[in-house]
Amino acid sequence: MKNILYSALLAGLALLSGCTEDEDQVYMSANPVQPVLQLPENGEAYIISEATGENRLAFKWSDADFGAPTEITYKLQADKDGGDFSKPIELGETTNNFISLKSSAVNGILVRNDFEAEKPVIVLLRVTASISSNIAPITSEVIETSFTLYKLADPNDDGSRIYMVGAAVPAGWNPGDAVEMINIAPNIYRATTTFAVDRFRFLGQKDWSPVSYNFPFFTGSVDNNFENARQADREDGDENLWFKGIPGEYTITVDLNTKSIILDAAHTDDNSRIYIVGAGVPDAGWDPGKAVEMVNIAPNVYQTVTEFAVDRFRFLGQKDWSPTSYNFPFFSGGVSSNLENALQADREDGDENLWFKGTAGKHIITVDLDNKTVEIY
Known part of the structure; x- marks a missing residue:
């Protein structure tokens, strides 16, 4: 009898997953049980400082119940005092009924969402539970907490860190001495260190x-x-990374969003700059005075992290239209597959700017003026 009931539930799930997006969302149960935040308690206060940034904050809630045995995805969300969660701030996601977050990561998320630092501020918290995009999520009651946050020295640094450890880097296999990588954009980290031919993680x-x-x-x-x-010819049960290049000092950039790694020979910034301007870089638009700065990372090589939109842009040698600028035809050495000439049969562009055709969002862009290449990750 139990097997028959379970088969019926699975059949019901299959039918629900086949619903189109414009159909009414339904629950597996007429009375689903919502999760209840248990930790922190309503009114609890936190004080976060740079010194405690490595400490972890624990959040826990009771299990939701949709009336069927299925995996549930929980999201811990925040909002400002008086907010209605119409634009919730995501703190973390898990399939467990608990989550542990670095203090520095929580601090960075809240400060970058305009929560005031260096004074107690109200932070509303709730948990959502979902099992399918076709089944309406359920949410916990909202609780009110207080956070005292610290200011970020660099607006691009959310305070989070990752680390390198292993025989290939100076730390060796001691995690207490691990090489620190600084946050330069959401989930993107950078460090300059020496590498030897060996393994690390x-x-x-x-x-x-x-x-x-x-x-x-x-x-x-x-x-x-x-x-x-x-x-x-080389055993490694943990499938670490192996550095096989020329030993020496390098700058390494790790993007956990795109799961990519960039390596550049270490270089002292010569303080030269180039800039990006255009509708394809929303932070600048077509105002050269607001152009996005690209930092020198090697002779005539420049890099930055910025927001891209599907649209056109170009490079300038200064925060002005003249005397120097670079359009698509300049880059004869090659460009990333997410770039093309803005001038197309179905699209006018008398200046032959570059056109970003990738996924909108933050990306790492590297320009090599000697080799005339552009890479966007």
Whole structure:
């Protein structure tokens, strides 16, 4: 009898998953049980400082129940005092009934969403539970907490960090000495350190757990100086990363969003700059006075992290239209597949700007003026 009932529930789930988006959302049960936040308690106060940034904050709630045995995805969300969660701030996502977040990460998310630092501020919290995009999520009651946050020294730095450990880097295999990587954009980290031909991995904290990243994690673009440490002639049960380049000092950039790694030979910034302007970079638009600055990372090589929209843009040699600018035809050495000439049969562009045709959002862009190349990750 139990098997028959369970089969019926699975059949019901299959039917629900086939619903079109414009059909009414339904619950598996007429009276689903909502989650209840248990930790923190209503009215609890937190004080976060740079000194305590590595400490973790624990959040816990009771299980939701949709009336069917299925995996539930929970999201911990925040909003400002008086907010209605119409634009919730996502703090974390899990399939467990608890989550542990770094204090620095929570601080960064809240400060970058305009919560005031260095004084107690009200932060509303709730948990949502969902099992399918076709089944309406359920939410906990909202609780009110107080957070005292610290200011971010760099607006691009949310205070979060990742680390490198292993024989290839100066830390060796001691996580307490792990090489720190600084946050430069959401989930993007950078460090300058020396590499030897050997293995290493990334950690989410100065400890072996709970978070680490090995070679298979990086399914995006990985610099060809790295490979899986496990090879036919080399054992590595943990599938660490292996540095196979020329030993020396490098700047490494890790993007956990795109699961990619960029490596550049270490270089002292010569203080030269180029700039990006156009509708394709919303932070600048077509105002050269607001052009996005690209920092020198190697002779005639420039890099930055910025927001891109599907539209046109160009590079300037100064925060003005003249005397120097670079359009699409200049880059004869090649550009990323998410770029093309803005001048197309169905699209006019007398200046032959560059056109971004990738996924809108924050990206790392690198311009090499000597080799006349542009890469966007």
